[in-house]
Amino acid sequence: MLELIEQFNVLNAFWVTIKLAFFSAILALILGTIMAIFRLSPVGVLQRFGAAYVTIFRNTPLTLIILLCSLGLWGQLGFEPASRDSDTFIVDLNFRLAIIGLAVYHAAFVCEAIRSGVNTIPLGQAEASRSLGLGFLQGLREIILPQAFRGAITPLGNVLIALIKNTTVAVAIGVTEAAYALRNMMEFRPDVFLLNFLVIAIGFVILTLPTGLFISWASQKWVVRR
Amino acid sequence: MTSSAAASQPLVVMENVNKHFGDLHVLQDINLSIAEKEVVVVIGPSGSGKSTLCRTINRLETYESGSITIGGEQLPQEGKELARLRADVGMVFQSFNLFSHKTILENVTLGPIKVRGIKKAEADKTGMELLDRVGVAHQAKKYPAQLSGGQQQRVAIARSLAMNPKVMLFDEPTSALDPEMINEVLEVMTSLAKSGMTMIVVTHEMGFARRAADRVVFMADGQILEQNIPEEFFNNPQSDRAKDFLGKIITH
Ligand SMILES: Nc1ncnc2c1ncn2[C@@H]1O[C@H](COP(=O)(O)OP(=O)(O)O)[C@@H](O)[C@H]1O
Ligand SMILES: [Mg+2]
Secondary structure, eight states, rough: OOOHHHHHHHHHHHHHHHHHHHHHHHHHHHHHHHHHHHHHHHHHHHHHHHHHHHHHHHHSSSSHHHHHIIIIIIIIIIIOOOTSSTTTHHHHHHHHHHHHHHHHHHHHHHHHHHHHHHHSOOOOHHHHHTTTTHHHHHHHIIIIIIHHHHHTTHHHHHHHHHHHGGGGGGGGOOOSSSSHHHHHHHHHHHHHHHHHHHHHHHHHHHHHHHHHHHHHHHHHTTOOOO | OOHHHSSEEEEEEEEEEEOOOOOOOOEEEEEEETTTEEEEEEEEEEEEHHHHHHHHHSSOOSSEEEEETTEEEEOOOOHHHHHHHHEEEEOTTTTOOOOEEEEEEHHHHHHHTTSSSOOOOHHHHHHHHHHTTOOOOGGGSSSSGGGGHHHHHHHHHHHHHHHHEEEEEEESSSTTTTHHHHHHHOOOOOOOTTTTOOEEEEEOOOHHHHHHHHOEEEEEEOOOEEEEEEHHHHOOSHHHHHHHHHHHHOOO
């Protein structure tokens, strides 16, 4: 097993997986929060934009979105988030396009998780904040979002775990993450077919299990008592 | 207190205010003028529009026609101006509506710091004084869920007071409370009334109305049917609806 891990650079591959998950999680959190704010805003156009965003990206297969980032965003539209002068141009490009695809897709789920968190807040708190003279954005920042995040830790955590596993889709555009390593292992060591799977599966469990435990702990610790 | 208050400047003026919820004409041509330092108790059967009346005054609800002015200023439609005017109108809700994730003191200082731009140290000091005034200063570092209903409502009153409002609205402030906690809240409200705060209070607590109100306004079906000084209203109601209503609440 150790020999497999060394031979196929499994640790490096998982490092790429971690980086993919990390950056796309942050981007998804930001984008998803913005979409949630749109959906909560009193402006009709923004509400509809947020709703359309969620509907579109929640219902499109992730693989399609990743391919669209590579073939469409880069291939057709010429959006190139990497420098051609760099030795690692193709690697960087695919890595970054994958992050965009993962973030855009999971932002839809983040948005819905935050909205479920908003639903844990009694309506009266928004009214109390308005009656104090706080504006929409102030009320959002001081009253609604802090409680929404704390009420949404579990669903947000579920999105994070799904995202970690979904990074494997990036293999479709050649990002050298865990699933890419697995593909190599299958090609060159079909004799240890099951072991190959096991190595990669265990790798993911090592990533997701602590994440899940942390989420349970955090959702207890930061629960808003009413 | 009674006659002198009525003689001073009108602070809140509602003229021909109309509002619908769908087909329901919930406020019908409401005319109501409240003088500075006046304490007005609004009573009436459930569903008569008392809460809606309160909520239109600080525009938590919109209305279709008529006008509402506070200190002579029209209520703006929305935006910064509305927020500014709202800050001058305190509101105390039946369900307290304290911010669950903030401490008692933070609940009281949020408005002064974020809306009035007061420095935190100063807001904390004033906040503690207010909490002391409503008798919950020793709970300042706790969270709302750790307090009893009566204590939470007193904090809510302190939170409104911290904004230095021109007028305070109370929408059934004791209806959600266990009986043994009602008096502690009414006492705070009574002393507030004595201190000269302009107050509009929706309540069925007749003891409070007799003790603290300058005027009782009786609402039914979206209309103000009669208004009078408390003694007169309770002893000698004019309309059948008021007689009927008083008969029902006095018996229990
Ligand atoms: N947001 C709303 N949408 C529709 N109808 C409402 C709404 N709020 C109140 N109503 C209706 O308006 C009427 C008056 O309500 P309200 O002002 O709460 O009465 P009160 O406070 O005197 O009990 C009631 O019939 C109530 O059902
Ligand atoms: Mg009511």
